[in-house]
Amino acid sequence: MRKNILLAGFLLTCLGGFAQHDAKARAILDKMAASYQQAGAVSIRFGGTQDGTLKVKGNKFYLNCGGIETWFDGTTQWSYVKQNDEVNVSEPSPEEVQSVNPYALVNSYKQGFNYRYAGTKSHKGKQGEEVTLTPETEQDVKSITINVSSASQPQYICITLQNGEKQEFYVQSYQTKQNLNDSAFRFDRSKYPDAEIIDLR
Structure with a gap:
């Protein structure tokens, strides 16, 4: 479950100084964030370490990945673990939401990260401009690499953990x-009538 959350804590929130921030990288990230803001509600299908789907609308999201379905309506989060047939209900902090919602990363470069431009690179035949983000304070995540298409959309993200796992x-x-x-x-109880509800609020 932790691996799933960290992966989903994929795709990107910067109040500190910008001394260690690359201007070209910032321009790419700003353009990507602006494109995302104009996209309205977004539906994404992804593969890689795990396959899944993500739907995002404002600060709301639905994620289905690795046998776990997660709904967040802006306040309450429901995580259904298929293997256990149980639903964990919580009211996560903004930081916790970022660790679950891949696309929280689209804005996370603005707070708590240094970043640098890494050049033009290709992944699975898709070429884009690459930026590497590193947390300003030590945490489980060592770095995040994000590859942005010519349409200013994230098309590849790699999260590298302190233990070297990618x-x-x-x-x-x-x-x-x-x-x-x-x-x-929002979680629809009628679709999971036998699931055990675990309220963590």
């Missing part, structure tokens, strides 16, 4: 302007 995320499908009702980001 989790890779390849965007296979990126659909914008999706018509997603708010109910898509």
Whole structure:
């Protein structure tokens, strides 16, 4: 489950000084963030370390990855673990949301990260401009590499942990302007009638 959360803590929040921030990298990240903000509700299919789907609308998201389904409606988070047939209900902090929602990374470079431009690189035949982010304070994540397409969309992310383990995320499908009702980001009890509810709030 932890590996799943860290992977999903993939795709990107900077109040500190910018002395260690590369101007070219910042321009790429700013353009990516602006493109994402204009995309409206987004539906993403990805592969890599784990396959999954992600739907995002504002600060709400739904993630299905590694046998775990997670819904977040902006306040409450439900995580359904298929193997145990149980749902953990919580009210996560902004930091905890970032660790679960891959696309929280789209804005996370603005707070708590240094970043540098790593050149033009290709992953699985898709070429883009690459930026490496490193946390300003020590944490489980050692670095995050993000490859951005010419359309300013994240197309590859690699999270490297302090122990050297890498989790890779390849965007296979990126659909914008999706018509997603708010109910898509809330757990529907009627679809999981036998699941055990564990309220952690």
